[in-house]
Amino acid sequence: MSEHVPRTTIRVVISGRVQGVWYRGWTVSEASGAGLDGWVRNRSDGTVEAVFSGSSDSVNAMIEACRSGPPAAKVTGIECFDDADPPGHSGFHQRPTL
Numbered sequence: 218m219s220e221h222v223p224r225t226t227i228r229v230v231i232s233g234r235v236q237g238v239w240y241r242g243w244t245v246s247e248a249s250g251a252g253l254d255g256w257v258r259n260r261s262d263g264t265v266e267a268v269f270s271g272s273s274d275s276v277n278a279m280i281e282a283c284r285s286g287p288p289a290a291k292v293t294g295i296e297c298f299d300d301a302d303p304p305g306h307s308g309f310h311q312r313p314t315l
Contacts, residue, residue: 226255226270226303231283233293235265241311243287248309251275255304258312266315270303 231240236259244257244267253275257267267283269276286292 222272224270224303225273225276226268226299227276227280228266228268228298228300229280229283230260230296230298231265231267231286231292231294232263232296234289234291235286236263238289239287240265240290243290244283245309245311247282248279251279253279253309254307256310256312259314261314268304 241257241259244265248255248257248267248269251271253269253271255268255270257265260266269279280295280297283295284292
């Protein structure tokens, strides 16, 4: 008997030295390993934007992991928005720069 786990979808914008340091690739790997759906992309203003969708615990753990990111990153801030639409696909993907 399986229990329905409510899904949470959060959009985050990560600032600091987060482009050119494998942040998007790291995010795809980490989020996929956590079983999250969503996407990540660079933004033209130098930030990285991502949408994470899954169990609240998994989404919150991913947001915490993003505070450090891959070894070459230096995260100076994360903004979280709970107004994100759930992704229209399963799995976690990298999108082109916006």
